[in-house]
Amino acid sequence: MxxxxxxxxxxxxxxxxxxxxxxxxxxxxxxxxxxxxxxxxxxxxxxxxxxxxxxxxxxSIRYLQAVPAFTEHFFESEEEADESVDNGASGGLTWDGRVxxxxxxxxxxxxxxxxxxxxxxxxxxxxxxxxxxxxxxxxxxxxxxxxxxxxxxxxxxxxxxxxxxxxxxxYPYTSKYDAWLAGKATLSGAEERGLKLFEAEDKGNCASCHFSTPGLDGTPPQFTDYGMIALGLPMNPEIPANADPAWHDLGLCGPLRTDLSDVSAYCGLFRTPTLRNVATRRVFFHNGVLHDLREAVAFYATRDTDPGRWYPTLPDGTVVKFNDLPPRYMGNVNMDPPFGGRPGGQPALSDAEIDDVVAFLGTLTDGWSEPPPQR
Missing domain, CATH: 1.10.760.10 (Cytochrome c-like domain)
Known part of the structure; x- marks a missing residue:
C-alpha cells in the first residue's frame, strides 16, 4: 500500500x-x-x-472517503438511525454518481x-x-x-x-469548525450566528442536505447527505456546450451518465457536494454559474423571491426561471426551504444573515490554526 x-x-x-x-x-x-x-x-x-x-x-476531490456507492434508494437517518427513511438516489463519486x-x-x-x-x-x-x-x-x-x-x-x-x-x-479535518467541535476554538459572533442560520429549518435550512453535526458514532460531519438534487440553476453561457439550444446537462439522466437516461424524475439532479473548503472556491455549482460564495448563498435565499436577479427576462417582463432545464423536467426542481415564496416576497435570509452564513462557511476551510495571543 x-x-x-x-x-x-x-x-x-x-x-x-x-x-x-x-x-x-x-x-x-x-x-x-x-x-x-x-x-x-x-x-x-x-x-x-x-x-x-x-x-x-x-x-474538489477532498472528503470523498465516506461517499457511499450510488443507489436509487438510500436508507439512512442522520437523527435517530431510523433506516426506514428512503432518501432516494444518492452516492457515487462524480456529479452524476456514475462511478x-x-x-x-x-x-x-x-x-x-x-x-x-x-x-x-x-x-x-x-x-x-x-x-x-x-x-x-x-x-x-x-x-x-x-x-x-x-x-x-x-x-x-x-x-x-x-x-x-x-x-x-x-480528509484531514483541520478546519476551525472541527476545532470548535473539539472545544479548542471559539466562533466569532458572525460565525456563531451563521451556524444557527445554517441549521435553522425556517432560515437557511442548509443542514438538511449539508449535515453539520457529528455522526452517531462520533465521526466528523461531512457537510453533505450525498443525495441528488435539482437546484434550478440559471444556464451558464460560459459553458461552450450551452451555445447549442438542444444540448442540456441533465446530470443523473445524461449525457455523461447513460444508464438512467429514461428516468425522467432524475433529469436535472446532481450530487450534493461537501461544503468543506467551500470558501476556497472561485466557482460554484455543477455548471459553475456563480463565482462568489456570497452570491451562491444569496441564490438559495432569493431564487424564488427575486428571480429576475438570476434568470433572463423577456421583453414582456416574464422571467424565464430554471432556464437550464427543458420545461418537462422543471417539476424536478427542489422547492424545500430556503426555496419557495413569491416574487417580491420576503427572502428566507436578509443581507446581514447571508453575510453571517458566509462567515460560518469560512470556518470549514482546512489548515486553521489558533492565532497567536495579542501582546
Missing amino acids: ALAAALGARLFVDPRLSPSGKVACATCHDPARAHGPPNGLAVQLAGGDLRHPGLRAVP DRGKEQARIPLLSDFEMANTSPAMVVSEALAAGYGPDIDAAGGGGAAADPDRAFATILDALAIYEQDWRTF
Missing part, C-alpha cells in the same frame, strides 16, 4: 501522463485550492490541444477527450513507462506488471485511488 500510495502521489502531479505533456490530475485538482479548480473558469480547458472545454465545473470507486473515478480524466485526452489505457501505460515509472509499477503491482499493459494500467489506477485515501492530504 505504501509503495502504491507513493506512486500515486507522483502520478497525480505528473503532466507526462497526458499527450500534451501539460495536464496532470493536479492541473484541475489544485492542492492549493483544496484539490478543486485552480481558477474561476466555469469549466477547464484541456484535451490534446489544451483548447477543449469541459462540460461541468471541476469538483463508485476511486480507481473508476481516476480512469475518467485519463481517457476523457476534454481532460487528459489519452485515447486508450495502453497509451497511458506507454506514457508512464516513457516517464520512467516502470520500476515503480512493478514494485506496486507485482513483478512483471509494467510489461503487461492491462496490469500496468490497473496498477496506475489503484495507485491514484490509494493516494487519494491519504487522510493527511484528502
Whole structure:
C-alpha cells in the first residue's frame, strides 16, 4: 500500500501522463485550492490541444472517503438511525454518481477527450513507462506488471485511488469548525450566528442536505447527505456546450451518465457536494454559474423571491426561471426551504444573515490554526 500510495502521489502531479505533456490530475485538482479548480473558469480547458472545454465545473476531490456507492434508494437517518427513511438516489463519486470507486473515478480524466485526452489505457501505460515509472509499477503491482499493459494500467489506477485515501492530504479535518467541535476554538459572533442560520429549518435550512453535526458514532460531519438534487440553476453561457439550444446537462439522466437516461424524475439532479473548503472556491455549482460564495448563498435565499436577479427576462417582463432545464423536467426542481415564496416576497435570509452564513462557511476551510495571543 505504501509503495502504491507513493506512486500515486507522483502520478497525480505528473503532466507526462497526458499527450500534451501539460495536464496532470493536479492541473484541475489544485492542492492549493483544496484539490478543486485552480481558477474561476466555469469549466477547464484541456484535451490534446489544451483548447477543449469541459462540460461541468471541476469538483474538489477532498472528503470523498465516506461517499457511499450510488443507489436509487438510500436508507439512512442522520437523527435517530431510523433506516426506514428512503432518501432516494444518492452516492457515487462524480456529479452524476456514475462511478463508485476511486480507481473508476481516476480512469475518467485519463481517457476523457476534454481532460487528459489519452485515447486508450495502453497509451497511458506507454506514457508512464516513457516517464520512467516502470520500476515503480512493478514494485506496486507485482513483478512483471509494467510489461503487461492491462496490469500496468490497473496498477496506475489503484495507485491514484490509494493516494487519494491519504487522510493527511484528502480528509484531514483541520478546519476551525472541527476545532470548535473539539472545544479548542471559539466562533466569532458572525460565525456563531451563521451556524444557527445554517441549521435553522425556517432560515437557511442548509443542514438538511449539508449535515453539520457529528455522526452517531462520533465521526466528523461531512457537510453533505450525498443525495441528488435539482437546484434550478440559471444556464451558464460560459459553458461552450450551452451555445447549442438542444444540448442540456441533465446530470443523473445524461449525457455523461447513460444508464438512467429514461428516468425522467432524475433529469436535472446532481450530487450534493461537501461544503468543506467551500470558501476556497472561485466557482460554484455543477455548471459553475456563480463565482462568489456570497452570491451562491444569496441564490438559495432569493431564487424564488427575486428571480429576475438570476434568470433572463423577456421583453414582456416574464422571467424565464430554471432556464437550464427543458420545461418537462422543471417539476424536478427542489422547492424545500430556503426555496419557495413569491416574487417580491420576503427572502428566507436578509443581507446581514447571508453575510453571517458566509462567515460560518469560512470556518470549514482546512489548515486553521489558533492565532497567536495579542501582546
